[in-house]
Amino acid sequence: DSGVTQTPKHLITATGQRVTLRCSPRSGDLSVYWYQQSLDQGLQFLIQYYNGEERAKGNILERFSAQQFPDLHSELNLSSLELGDSALYFCASSPLAGGIYNEQFFGPGTRLTVL
Amino acid sequence: ELKVEQNPLFLSMQEGKNYTIYCNYSTTSDRLYWYRQDPGKSLESLFVLLSNGAVKQEGRLMASLDTKARLSTLHITAAVHDLSATYFCAVGRMDSSYKLIFGSGTRLLVRP
Numbered sequence A: 001d002s003g004v005t006q007t008p009k010h011l012i013t014a015t016g017q018r019v020t021l022r023c024s025p026r027s028g029d030l031s032v033y034w035y036q037q038s039l040d041q042g043l044q045f046l047i048q049y050y051n052g053e054e055r056a057k058g059n060i061l062e063r064f065s066a067q068q069f070p071d072l073h074s075e076l077n078l079s080s081l082e083l084g085d086s087a088l089y090f091c092a093s094s095p096l097a098g099g100i101y102n103e104q105f106f107g108p109g110t111r112l113t114v115l
Numbered sequence B: 001e002l003k004v005e006q007n008p009l010f011l012s013m014q015e016g017k018n019y020t021i022y023c024n025y026s027t028t029s030d031r032l033y034w035y036r037q038d039p040g041k042s043l044e045s046l047f048v049l050l051s052n053g054a055v056k057q058e059g060r061l062m063a064s065l066d067t068k069a070r071l072s073t074l075h076i077t078a079a080v081h082d083l084s085a086t087y088f089c090a091v092g093r094m095d096s097s098y099k100l101i102f103g104s105g106t107r108l109l110v111r112p
Helices: none
Strands: A005-007 A008-012 A019-024 A031-038 A041-049 A053-057 A064-068 A074-079 A087-094 A110-115 B003-006 B008-013 B018-027 B031-037 B043-048 B056-060 B063-066 B071-076 B085-092 B099-101 B106-111
Touching: A008 A019, A019 A087, A019 B099, A041 A064, A041 A074, A041 B018, A064 B018, A074 A087, A110 B018, B003 B063, B008 B099, B018 B031, B018 B085, B031 B063, B031 B071, B043 B063, B043 B071, B056 B106, B071 B085
Parallel strands: A008 A110, B008 B106
Antiparallel strands: A005 A019, A019 A074, A031 A041, A031 A087, A041 A053, A064 A074, A087 A110, B003 B018, B018 B071, B031 B043, B031 B085, B056 B063, B063 B071, B085 B099, B085 B106
16 A cells, blocks of 8 residues: 555546546655556656646646645546546655655556546 | 657566566666556556666566666566566656656566
C-alpha cells in the first residue's frame, strides 16, 4: 500500500457525460500527478500540481481539467466523455515539485469505462 | 522530446531460464525507474537508478543503468511463475517538474 488513495475504483458512464476522479496523496506529499493508462496510448503523464498550483502539463485534453485543494487532495474532471477516454487513471504523489530524490508513489487507480 | 523505448514488448519464457529486458531513452535523464504491474493493479516500484553504472538487485531481478548509452536493462535470473507481470521502465528529468515518461511495457509470461 503506497498511502495514495483514489476513488472511485471503478466508474461506468455514457458518452457525453462528465465525471470526477479523486486522489488523496500520501501524508506530507505536496505534489500530485495524474497519469492515464490505455491500451493504445500506454501510460501517459497528464498533469502535475504542487501545493495547489499547476506545475506541469502533459498530453491532457482540453476536455479534462484538474485542481488541487488546500488539503492537498486533487480531482481530475473529465467532460464530454468519448469511448476513447476509457482507461485506467492513476494518481501519484511525491514530497516535492521536482528534484532527483523526488520519488513518486502511485495509487491503485480508477478504471473508467465509457459506454 | 524525451522518448522511452522498451523491448521486447512481450516475452514468454520457461521457468528457470534467464532473460533481459531493454530500455532505451532518447535524451539525458536524471533517474530511471523500473516498475512492475500486475493485471488491473497499480504500479509497484522495483528499482530507482540514479547514476551511470548503477546496479541494483532484488531477488531474481537485477537492473543496471548506462547513461552514456542511454540504456537500462532488467535482467531476470532463473525465472519463476510469480514473476509473470508487465514491467515498465520510466525516465524522469530534473527540471521544474518530475513527470515520468514511461516505456510501452514488457509483458512477461513465465511458463512452467
